[in-house]
Amino acid sequence: MRYLAPLAALLLVSCNPMAGEDAAPVVAPILTSEQAFDEFTYARPQEARVSHVALDLVLNFDKKLVEGTATLDVVAAEGAKEIVLDSNGLSITHVTDGEGVELAWELGESVAEKGAPLKISFAETDGAVTAPERILITYASAPYAEALQWLAPEQTAGKKQPFLFSQGQAILNRSWIPTQDSPGIRQTWEARIVAPEALNVVMSGIKQGEPEDLGNGTRAHSFVMDKSVPPYLIAVAAGNIEFAEIGPRSGVWAEPETLEAAAKEVGDTEELIDAGSKLFGDYRWGRYDMIVLPPSFPYGGMENPVMTFLTPTFIAGDRSNNGLVAHELAHSWSGNLTTYASWRDGWLNEGVTSYIESRISEEVYGKARAEQEYALSYAGLAEMVETNGSDNPNTAMRTPAEISPFETAGEAIYDKGTVFLRTVEQTVGREKFDAWLTAWFDNHAFQPITSEMFLADLRENLIKGDAELEKALMLDEWVYGTGIPANAAQPDAAAFAAVDSAAAAYAKDGTLPETKAWKGWTAAEQRRFLEKLPKELDDAQLAALNDRLELSATGNNEVLFLWLEAALRNEYDPAIPQAQKFLARVGRNKFVSPLFTALWDTGSWGRPIATKLYAETRDGYHSYTRGKVDKIVGYEG
Template sequence: MRFALSAVLLLFAAACSSGGDAPQEEVMVSPILTTEDAKDPASFAQPEVARVTHVDLDLALDFESRSVSGTATLDVLADPDADTIVLDSKGLQISAITNEDGADVPFTVGETVEGKGEPVTVTIGDARQITVAYTAPDSAALQWLSPEQTAGGEHPYLLSQGQPTLNRTWIPTQDSPGIRQSWEARITAPKPLTVVMSGLSVGEPEDVGDDRRAFRFSMTKPVAPYLIAIAAGDLEFRELGPRTGVWSEPAMIDAAAAELEDTEAMVEAAEELYGPYRWGRYDMIVLPPSFPYGGMENPVMTFLTPTFIAGDKSLTGLVAHELAHSWSGNLVTNANWSDSWLNEGITSYFENRIVEKVYGKKRAEQEAALSFAGMEEAIAENGSDAMITALHLPPEEATPDGGSSGIIYDKGATFMRTVEKIVEREKFDAWLRQWFDSHAFQPATSALLLEDMRANLVQGDKELEEKLQLDAWVYEPGLPDNVARPAESAFAEVDRAASAYEDDGTLNPELWGGWTTAERQRFLARLPRELSAAKLAELDSKLGLSETGNNEIRFAWLELALENRYEPAVPQAEQFLSTVGRTKFVRPLFKALVDQGAWGRPIAERIYADTRSGYHAVTQGAVDKVMGRDG
């Protein structure tokens, strides 16, 4: 470490405050971690020398060219003798970089490195603020939808997905989760579109001529750069509570608001568990179905797929998960992608605790059991001695998209649940709340978490240290023998029904009708993987699988049917794949087809030719690999 940049938490009073009517708030500058395990190989940045602390965007949205252009003004904190700063870029067209006085400063754009983009090295001299003028013509983070791809069918739509490293395709900054930055933005868009971002709205939209309006936003808290997000379209807002609400296209607003009516109760439950919500508002936007993820925890504006809308709130664990990220992931963030479990595993544990408070112990136990099964499947698939099954990922797996969700999410949650069981809930909750408080708005590593756990939970108790097996959980593959297993009663009835079906074909539609979504998912997962066309037809007829409005159940049915070359499921799958862009659903269905060789690959090729252009770049990349198109 060349200087004490990482050692202090600085406060600049209104140094980076928004314009307009924004309150003059203090803007924090988060510390950085400079330990070896905190370095981010997915970024070109050298934050121990010079780093970005604040980003001020002034951008115009161009729906005709499908590009954004304008300026990004960056505040820099640097070693006194540093005269350069290195930024991340991927495909940005930079026309000029100037200092505080408006004078041009030299910069070079390096050679493209696969998976990382191009380093932009700026000679700043003694300047501590620079302005980058640029255009982002083909941003992988941004998806531009034609009116025909929206629910309303009249206006275009824009949505972004920046995690893990896609924001460097539309924002020139240091795109690493350990380099937290506050930000503000002025965005212009054609009327009558409304722009929302993952910051608090500042003032009212203002006319700027040329039939355009400007929208302003501010995020005074330092966040990981991947959490800067934007959406624009024909949007309507519905209030859900004193600090919660939802945006969506008008055609979806009633269904979205009904499904999300428990959000305020979820926020209250989360606060009771682990302390105050620190971001002001908790709003959400239900996006068009091309959004590649179930949800994205962008601060003050969670992005949600419409595929969670089932009409009965049975899939709102997704909302609990994204809300929990307001503590785990957004408040305390993995310093790099080798420790993604710090974001996702702790959040998955927290999600389940929120579900328990709002919806009861039975639902929470069932969803935890499904998560446990997901972990076991991932370990079985990769091998219990494979390092990819360790929570802290080895270098070859620690890429931004590396690891397995069954490990990062499910093993991470199981680890937290195991510690809770050993030390008991009251003591564990006190420690976890302390973790969030002590490391708020800071990056973290596995080593830092274990250090904190030993200092504030184990507290020198050697017997407890041995019981917890902390290092084995985090750094070793497979499962330690102290693992807390789910309650055997969680799916007792369902498992008996699945066994009866496997034994003699007994199928009870009345039981199915009374089951929860988790129970139905469990039943379908426990069915034999090889079934005849007659058996599949009976399942569909008696259980209504192809007609369900629950996308999790519909997906599970389609995957099973395609794996068995069930011809009637092909048009069902084609319809599903043409209307849903969620990678979790899309990739496995194409894989199920491709794995069927001469029967399935032509079907996959035909469907993908028609649907690929409607998917976000994240989903395209995942399916391209399945189809053998990568590279």
């Protein structure tokens, strides 16, 4: 029996039998500081925690649910009488210990979004309560569980087979896995997934051999993740997908109709891995594979270990949007290797990752592209602060108590974190900062972290008591304060000099760039120009923009989105058919929510269009995107 000392942060070795005798310790510490507290879990990990999850599940496409068993390895404090798990919509059949002895359990009251606590009592023998080493839960998810997107064949590229993918972040995995669904409770896992034989299955774990033909029209696929990860990183996808090798460590899965374009787009992956390893230490996950999902995937990408999930909307034919791949890869150090213990420290994942993304992009694509991407990031942050006000708590990196971390401004998490670390780098020097950041990852590998830990490590190992340096860095103001601190590293004024000049000329007298010049601009330069367009444009100006720059014909979805947003907010009728087609084929919330907002904010012109269109497209969006657009259009079901 393995014990946790109450309120201690111990590093224990998991008894994961599939990890091998030489496996490194994989049970991460449980942090007990106030900043580590996660109010979005029912778990009490200081008393009893999950250290390993073994799933044996069937994908039921007819009923749109998963069903089977989850076997949990338990680590308990001496005297613990129960373990509390997270669940949301799960139908529990029964619960036993590892020997098959029935255990008493109950589901508590369900709270919107958070779900319900699943309390499992430990058995009493001879008057003493003994915590089991393992607990087996037989269950099924609810139809259309929030984490699972079930697609009919017609919603895929091939139109022949159904498709399933999961999206667990932030707290959605509790809708298909009964475990302690908190980033601070890292777990190893393994899975056996049964699916129709026509489908391939991938997961965010290492594939174990070839699928097993079960002789009844199904196959079983097995996976292992022997490294301790936060539960939201357990992910699955199943569909008519095929694999293309990119390099010795990398490859991409996609539907056959998408595979060739996907493989070409991610062809730089091995170089990106090498760059990350050169900068911040070894890549520790073995493989780096990707899957390009159907377009209903709500995010640009999701950093699931060894199997990054990607939206097809990043495919532009010229790798101009491959900053997305660099970003998800960068999570292999920040977010996956070191993970925030609380959702309120989102910047520790996304802000640090965005900084690393910039550094990887610089290594592979050059300084000019990296500087342009940084300038876009800084501009996004500045616009957000101007819109919200510099004293608005929504602009703080560490999300304060009065704001839900799931509703905070993304620019405060991604862009402000990037600017913060760029500021530290420029203040102390790149060589010193890189050495510190690499050591930070090494010293906290496969462990949860907090803002207070990050700042304490900076002070101890980088500042080292230098009072002037401490004052210059303004660390607490960056992490806990609002707005943009005065010492922020400014973007290179030359990064977009030509584009900004062209944007100023257009704003002054309507002078447009020549078509040839526009086509010679990078995607970042085109985005910069469109982001600087005047908010109000008339039909003649919009028609001229589209004719000269051929915006509606672009193959870059980032550029197309900016054009459609400008057209819709200005009630430009000719753009409606393309906007309707775009919103019908794309589920990425970054595009969907702003376009519905643009329609809705026009009032009588756009609201009927938005209402009709959303009624037609809503079922094809992921629950995350639906939740955002529901609020925009006042959808009540």
